[in-house]
Amino acid sequence: MTAETETRTIEIDVLRYDPDSGAPPRYQTYKVPFQHDTSVLVGLQYIKDHLDGTLTFRWSCRMAICGSCGTMINGIPQLSCHTFLRDYWPKKLRIDPLEHFPIIKDLAIDQTDFLNKLDSVKPYLIPKQDKPLSEGAYLQTPKQMEQYYNYSQCINCLLCYAACPQYGLTPTFTGPAALALLHRYNADSRDVGWSARSDVLNSEDGVWRCTLVGYCSEVCPKNVDPAHAINQNKVNSTLDYFGVLKLLSTVGFGK
Amino acid sequence: MSGRFKPAVKTYTRPVTGTWWKENPFFLVYMAREATALFVFIYALVLLSGVISLALGQSTYEAWQALLTTKTSLVFHLVLLGLLAYHTYTWFKVMPKTTPQIDVAPQTIVKTGVLFTAGLSVVIVAVLFGVTR
Ligand code: SF4
Numbered sequence: 001m002t003a004e005t006e007t008r009t010i011e012i013d014v015l016r017y018d019p020d021s022g023a024p025p026r027y028q029t030y031k032v033p034f035q036h037d038t039s040v041l042v043g044l045q046y047i048k049d050h051l052d053g054t055l056t057f058r059w060s061c062r063m064a065i066c067g068s069c070g071t072m073i074n075g076i077p078q079l080s081c082h083t084f085l086r087d088y089w090p091k092k093l094r095i096d097p098l099e100h101f102p103i104i105k106d107l108a109i110d111q112t113d114f115l116n117k118l119d120s121v122k123p124y125l126i127p128k129q130d131k132p133l134s135e136g137a138y139l140q141t142p143k144q145m146e147q148y149y150n151y152s153q154c155i156n157c158l159l160c161y162a163a164c165p166q167y168g169l170t171p172t173f174t175g176p177a178a179l180a181l182l183h184r185y186n187a188d189s190r191d192v193g194w195s196a197r198s199d200v201l202n203s204e205d206g207v208w209r210c211t212l213v214g215y216c217s218e219v220c221p222k223n224v225d226p227a228h229a230i231n232q233n234k235v236n237s238t239l240d241y242f243g244v245l246k247l248l249s250t251v252g253f254g255k
Numbered sequence: 256m257s258g259r260f261k262p263a264v265k266t267y268t269r270p271v272t273g274t275w276w277k278e279n280p281f282f283l284v285y286m287a288r289e290a291t292a293l294f295v296f297i298y299a300l301v302l303l304s305g306v307i308s309l310a311l312g313q314s315t316y317e318a319w320q321a322l323l324t325t326k327t328s329l330v331f332h333l334v335l336l337g338l339l340a341y342h343t344y345t346w347f348k349v350m351p352k353t354t355p356q357i358d359v360a361p362q363t364i365v366k367t368g369v370l371f372t373a374g375l376s377v378v379i380v381a382v383l384f385g386v387t388r
Pocket residue numbers: 153154155156157158159160161176177180216219220221222223224225226
């Protein structure tokens with residue numbers, strides 16, 4: 001067993017893309033010293049600080065909460081701050097920008113497509129009627145909160161999009177995180193926005209584009225389980241199509 | 256998708272290759288689920304050929320029955336049975352992803368589904384055996 005303070009060296013291949021030259025991306029290899037507690041992110045920071053200042057990548061919190069450091073590590077979408085170099089040594093490590101997204105520079109991808117999709121699902125509470133602050137908070141029971149809690153844990157890291165082959169093949173697919181967040185609000189007892197979101201949910205690029213590969217839920221660092229959000233809504237979408245949802249709500253079921 | 260956020264001006268888009276599913280064992284398992292669906296279709300054709308031969312008259316139907324009892328046919332059916340059983344299992348495996356938000360462990364949902372189907376299959380086989388002998 002290696003001592004926790006011992007310094008070892010690992011080789012990291014990083015995909016580089018320079019928009020100024022416009023040349024196709026290529027791998028560049030760096031030799032990075034690391035200890036037991038060195039994350040892949042800290043490894044990248046070592047490269048930037050000591051070996052090559054031109055390397056571009058995103059990060060902020062260093063503790064799996066901001067969602068900005070997602071990369072492909074040996075082909076698997078992961079948060080680089082949540083992954084450790086010790087688990088790859090003595091083999092080499094390959095780091096690519098998140099799959100399926102256009103590269104802006106090196107490991108920084110363009111999230112615009114996701115931002116617009118997120119926007120399209122109206123990711124905010126749509127209450128039955130607005131009430132003044134003086135009337136206090138909208139209340140709900142712990143049981144009601146359980147219905148959406150895990151979906152509200154999404155940090156928009158986009159690992160699920162990089163994991164989804166359907167998104168790769170058909171980029172118009174609304175995709176895992178946006179649909180999970182759509183469900184997060186639909187499942188909230190304080191929200192009545194179902195019909196405002198139904199166009200996105202029911203469309204071909206909504207839940208029906210999903211073929212239940214399920215890898216999104218595997219890679220999600222926050223156990224959001226987007227595959228569950230999407231697939232339970234295939235049932236809801238079908239009920240909606242046959243008018244059953246409306247019927248149920250008029251007799252007081254659902255919300 | 257268009258919207259109020261505008262994409263970066265200059266980017267590089269990596270192509271999706273036709274071999275994406277070979278690059279991750281998770282995708283191989285997914286493809287095995289999708290590919291075994293083909294054998295459900297093939298078995299449906301076997302049953303359909305039986306119905307057609309029945310419609311064509313007694314002698315054709317008897318010939319079809321005789322064909323089923325050949326060694327090749329038995330081996331073929333055994334292989335089909337294996338593949339169909341696997342395909343069925345894959346759908347129970349993803350069943351927890353389709354249920355509403357309930358307080359039951361995913362593994363319990365899978366096990367219940369598989370056990371129920373296995374039990375029902377035994378009952379059906381027993382009944383058919385009793386009826387046809
Ligand atoms: S659902 Fe999970 S993997 Fe997808 S963006 Fe949210 S936190 Fe990341």
